[in-house]
Amino acid sequence: MAEKKKGRLTKVLDYLKHDDPFSKGVAFCPGCGLELLLRFIPRVLGNDIVITGTPSCSAPVLLGQNNQSWHTLSYFGTLMTGAAANATGLVRYYRKAGIDNTVVCFNGDGTANDIGFGNLSGAAERNEPFIYICYDNEGYMNTGIQKSGTTPFGATTTTTPYGTVSRGKNLRRMNLGLKMAMNKIPYTATATLSDLDDLARKLLKAKEAKERGFCFLHVFAPCPTGWGADPADTIEICRQAVKTNYFPLWEAENGRIRMTKTVKKPKPVNTYTKLMKKFNHMTEADHVILQDDVDYEYCLLGGLSVLEAECQLPVSVKDQGETS
Amino acid sequence: MNTTTAPKRIKVITGNAAAAIAAKLARPDVVAAYPITPQTEVIEQISTFHASGEMDCELITVEGENSAMNAVMAASLAGGRVFTASSSWGLVFMYDAVLAVAGARAPVVMVNVNRETPGIIAVSSGQQDMISTRDAGWIFLIAEDCQEVLDLVLQAYRLAEDYDIQLPVMVHYDGFFLSYLSEGVDIPEQETVDRFLSVLKDQPKRTVLTPGRKLGVGSHGILGGYMELRHKHVTAMERSKAKFEEIDREFDGIFGRTYGGQVEEYRTDDADMVLVGSGSMCGTIKSVIDDQREKGVRIGLVKIRMYRPFPHQALVAALKGKKAIGVVDRSLAFGFDGGPIYTELKAFETRLDGAQLISFIDGIANTDITKTNVEKMIRMTGDLADGKDVPEVTWVSYPDANTKGEK
Numbered sequence: 001m002a003e004k005k006k007g008r009l010t011k012v013l014d015y016l017k018h019d020d021p022f023s024k025g026v027a028f029c030p031g032c033g034l035e036l037l038l039r040f041i042p043r044v045l046g047n048d049i050v051i052t053g054t055p056s057c058s059a060p061v062l063l064g065q066n067n068q069s070w071h072t073l074s075y076f077g078t079l080m081t082g083a084a085a086n087a088t089g090l091v092r093y094y095r096k097a098g099i100d101n102t103v104v105c106f107n108g109d110g111t112a113n114d115i116g117f118g119n120l121s122g123a124a125e126r127n128e129p130f131i132y133i134c135y136d137n138e139g140y141m142n143t144g145i146q147k148s149g150t151t152p153f154g155a156t157t158t159t160t161p162y163g164t165v166s167r168g169k170n171l172r173r174m175n176l177g178l179k180m181a182m183n184k185i186p187y188t189a190t191a192t193l194s195d196l197d198d199l200a201r202k203l204l205k206a207k208e209a210k211e212r213g214f215c216f217l218h219v220f221a222p223c224p225t226g227w228g229a230d231p232a233d234t235i236e237i238c239r240q241a242v243k244t245n246y247f248p249l250w251e252a253e254n255g256r257i258r259m260t261k262t263v264k265k266p267k268p269v270n271t272y273t274k275l276m277k278k279f280n281h282m283t284e285a286d287h288v289i290l291q292d293d294v295d296y297e298y299c300l301l302g303g304l305s306v307l308e309a310e311c312q313l314p315v316s317v318k319d320q321g322e323t324s
Numbered sequence: 325m326n327t328t329t330a331p332k333r334i335k336v337i338t339g340n341a342a343a344a345i346a347a348k349l350a351r352p353d354v355v356a357a358y359p360i361t362p363q364t365e366v367i368e369q370i371s372t373f374h375a376s377g378e379m380d381c382e383l384i385t386v387e388g389e390n391s392a393m394n395a396v397m398a399a400s401l402a403g404g405r406v407f408t409a410s411s412s413w414g415l416v417f418m419y420d421a422v423l424a425v426a427g428a429r430a431p432v433v434m435v436n437v438n439r440e441t442p443g444i445i446a447v448s449s450g451q452q453d454m455i456s457t458r459d460a461g462w463i464f465l466i467a468e469d470c471q472e473v474l475d476l477v478l479q480a481y482r483l484a485e486d487y488d489i490q491l492p493v494m495v496h497y498d499g500f501f502l503s504y505l506s507e508g509v510d511i512p513e514q515e516t517v518d519r520f521l522s523v524l525k526d527q528p529k530r531t532v533l534t535p536g537r538k539l540g541v542g543s544h545g546i547l548g549g550y551m552e553l554r555h556k557h558v559t560a561m562e563r564s565k566a567k568f569e570e571i572d573r574e575f576d577g578i579f580g581r582t583y584g585g586q587v588e589e590y591r592t593d594d595a596d597m598v599l600v601g602s603g604s605m606c607g608t609i610k611s612v613i614d615d616q617r618e619k620g621v622r623i624g625l626v627k628i629r630m631y632r633p634f635p636h637q638a639l640v641a642a643l644k645g646k647k648a649i650g651v652v653d654r655s656l657a658f659g660f661d662g663g664p665i666y667t668e669l670k671a672f673e674t675r676l677d678g679a680q681l682i683s684f685i686d687g688i689a690n691t692d693i694t695k696t697n698v699e700k701m702i703r704m705t706g707d708l709a710d711g712k713d714v715p716e717v718t719w720v721s722y723p724d725a726n727t728k729g730e731k
Contacts, residue, residue: 048536052398063543076401076533077542079420082394085386089354089398089406090533092382096353096404101535119394122387 015200016043021072026061031231033221033238034058034108034135036193041104041133042073044203049073049102052087054080054116056108057142057223058135080111084123087130095129102207103130110140113149113176120216124183127213131206134176134216137223145226149174152246153293154286155278157226162281172293177218177250178301184255186212191249192220194238198249198260205251220247228277240272245298250305257305269294333511339502342470342509343409343435343495344369346477348379349517350433353404356384356395360414361447362499363437367409381407389414393421393432400430401541403532405481408432411499412439412453419457425492426461427544429557431484431530432492435477438603438654439499440689448690449500451603451655454631455664461557463489463564464632467497468588468606470509475581476629478517482571487527489564491557496631498604498654500690505604512579520578561633568630586635588627589642591617595624597705598643600669601652602628605686605693609652612698623702628665636672646679648709650701654687661717680708686720697721 021042028035034057042049051073053062061070063077078086087105094101112120112134120132139157140146147157152173156162160169181188187209191199199219206215222229222237229237241247242261246269249261269291273279282290337345344366347355355374357367373379382399386392389410396406410418415436425432440450454464465480467473473495480493497503533541544550569585576582590610592598601609606627616623626642628635643649653663660667662683670681684701687693697720708714719725 050533050535062540064540067545067549069538069540072538074533074535074537075540075542076398077540078398079394079424082390082421085356085391085394086398088384088386088391089356089395089400090402092354092384092395093399093402093404094535096382097402099535118388119386119391122391125387126384 012196012200015197015204018043018046021047022061023070026070028057028061029223029225029231031224031229031234032057033137033193033223033234035061036234037135037219037221038062038106040196040199041106041203044200045102045104045207047073049104050076050090051104051106052076052078052083052090053106054078054083054108054111055142056080056111057137058106058108059142080107080115082119083107083111083116084119084128084132087132088123088126088128091128091130102210105130105132107132107134108141109134109136109138109150109176110148113174120180121183124180124185124214124216127185129210129213131210131215131217133219135219135221136176137221137226138173139223139226141223141226150176153290154282156281157278167281167283167286168278175297177216178297180216180218181252181255181257183214185214185216186210187215187251187253188218188255189216189251189260190218190220190247192238192242192247194235194242195249195261202251202260209253226278228280229275233275237272237275240267240275243267244269244272244294246272246294248298248301250301257301259301259305266298333513334508335511336506337470337509338365338504338506339467339470339473339497340365340437340504341369342474343477343497344373345511346474347407348373349512349514350405350407350478350481350521351518352381352407354382354384354396354399355407356386356392356399357408358386358389358392358410358414360389360411362439362503363409363411363414363435365503366435366437389418390421393418393425396432396434397421397425397428397430400425400432401428401533403534405485406432408434409437410434411437412441415453415457416441419460422457422460422462426557428541429490429560430492431490433477433480433484433495434492435473435495435497437499437503438496446689448688449498449654450688451496451498451653452688454496455655455657458632458664461491461561462632463491463493463561464630465493465495466602466629466631467495467502468604468627470502470505470507471581472583473497473502474509474511475575475579475583478520479568479571479575481521482524483564483568485524486567487530489560489567490530491560491564496603501604510581516578520575565630565633565635565637583629586630586638587642588629590625590627592624592626592642594622596622596647597649597702597709598624598626598646599650599652599698599701599705600626600628600639600643600665602631602665603654605652605654608693608695609698612695612702616699616702621702621706623705631665634668639669640672640675643676643679645677648680648682648705649676650682650684650705650708652684652686652693652701656685656688663717682708682714683717684720685717691721693720
């Protein structure tokens with residue numbers, strides 16, 4: 001970055017203060033959103049973070065095999081069922097021993113929203129001082145594209161295939177970010193790879209906020225392999241997800257929601273869905289349902305952010321700084 | 325148990341309180357736990373110690389047992405001394421993490437208050453939870469009374485954290501019978517416990533996960549790498565047998581109590597017949613043995629204190645050349661007729677120089693293993709020694725099992 005002219009630096013490069021701890025060619029698919037995110041986090045937060053992670057697309061790269069590794073970070077590879085509890089154990093011991101730390105509990109949506117949600121919820125309740133980052137690729141990609149709780153309505157996966165009596169997932173997606181913000185934890189935010197300065201700022205904000213307790217980042221990370229998209233379109237998919245309000249960008253401090261990017265004229269959701277094959281089979285009527293879901297979630301978010309502006313919170317919540 | 329010095333600080337407390345006090349005395353850095361009958365009192369006591377400032381640890385009141393085990397695993401791998409406690413369904417709910425703790429060789433110490441697991445209303449005693457998790461790669465110790473609960477938890481830290489061992493240790497004691505039983509317990513001074521555990525500080529430091537250190541934890545790799553780690557685990561388990569004996573001797577020197585290591589032998593020297601048991605039943609068995617001895621019956625007891633690794637060398641040494649051996653199990657081994665400890669001991673029958681074995685199932689579902697029951701077992705073992713026809717397996721408190729072909 002030093003070679004570039006000063007005037008051409010974009011804001012995001014200013015955030016990249018640390019080395020990329022990953023080797024150049026790692027075992028991710030082309031266009032992997034997870035890889036971009038994984039390389040980005042230590043470049044912003046530093047290489048002295050401790051990452052915990054689970055069996056997932058991230059595991060082969062983060063774990064390595066035998067005595068070989070793809071990176072130089074401290075890493076604890078563990079079970080999907082207890083990821084947030086593992087991070088809890090680490091930070092509690094570091095606190096007891098007086099060791100400065102930034103623990104990043106890094107998991108996919110399957111761990112965060114489904115099988116490991118109980119301990120994520122518990123860590124939020126106890127306000128444990130670490131950063132939980134969920135990279136949401138809307139399904140179980142590592143095991144071969146199965147649906148998860150965040151898989152959107154209509155999407156085909158290998159467990160919600162298109163067939164004579166099925167039109168893909170016939171359930172609405174769960175809004176993980178909003179669920180976590182409702183726990184009134186010090187910091188919750190959504191982010192994606194098309195808005196890297198926003199992501200970098202939120203990472204740093206989380207690093208600061210974890211001194212007061214639990215932080216949760218919900219990062220939209222497309223999977224071209226699983227979604228049937230062109231690997232070159234990963235960033236465009238993120239961009240359109242934001243522009244259609246399919247994945248709005250916001251943050252919440254102690255549960256008080258604020259939009260960090262407002263889209264003046266949101267595009268219809270099919271400008272997003274047409275970028276990948278998993279929605280190919282959807283009819284106009286199906287799109288109405290998906291659009292309704294997107295609109296409803298955005299309304300909810302908008303309502304909550306207005307509510308925050310008007311509502312006087314009790315002092316104890318405002319100054320929430322204690323950890324259990 | 326042989327007491328060589330006069331106890332000074334006797335208090336009448338429950339087995340659960342003994343476990344909690346032992347945990348406090350060991351000064352763990354992190355405790356994580358979730359309530360379950362009959363273990364709850366352990367974490368209530370620890371919470372009280374924590375609230376009053378008596379216990380300077382990070383206390384994590386988790387939302388489920390799975391998180392309890394996951395939290396202490398991570399804290400242990402980060403370098404901390406840890407403690408947790410559970411029972412039956414709780415142990416099962418944390419089972420994936422129980423396996424991972426063993427795989428990671430994290431020196432976690434926990435107590436498991438034994439309870440049955442056939443369904444939710446069967447809130448009753450039995451060692452089925454222990455049996456269901458016996459091949460997890462943990463060291464399993466079993467306590468007979470409240471004093472031994474306290475002593476074993478302290479010994480467990482020495483064993484788990486020993487540089488040559490580095491394995492998790494689970495201390496088992498019978499739910500309901502010991503968890504809620506109050507009896508006199510000699511509670512050692514903090515300084516004495518500190519002295520007992522201080523040996524660990526002089527050992528080389530184990531590898532821990534620290535911020536900024538380039539280290540990956542959790543992978544077993546594949547093929548050769550995996551097998552190397554597993555083989556090291558197996559050999560560490562085997563090493564723990566002698567280490568446990570050594571710790572027991574050292575414990576005796578400091579606290580004035582010794583139990584004999586892997587197994588405790590009670591009046592076995594000149595015995596023709598021996599009962600093999602574990603846990604709280606052993607008190608009753610010893611008492612009946614004393615009565616029978618007065619009548620001239622040459623009976624003794626071998627109490628299993630270390631159940632994993634299976635102390636087959638110590639058992640063979642204690643049982644070799646006896647005429648008949650009755651093994652009392654407080655649990656079932658589905659697919660086998662006899663109890664689990666019976667079937668395991670049966671594998672070493674050819675080394676017992678002709679000693680014959682029979683299986684007794686008793687004490688499950690909160691049934692008391694009464695003196696009458698033990699007398700019956702001794703009578704049947706005596707019949708076996710005399711060459712009479714004795715059934716291989718007897719459900720002592722359920723005669724129907726021995727007569728009917730049920731469906």
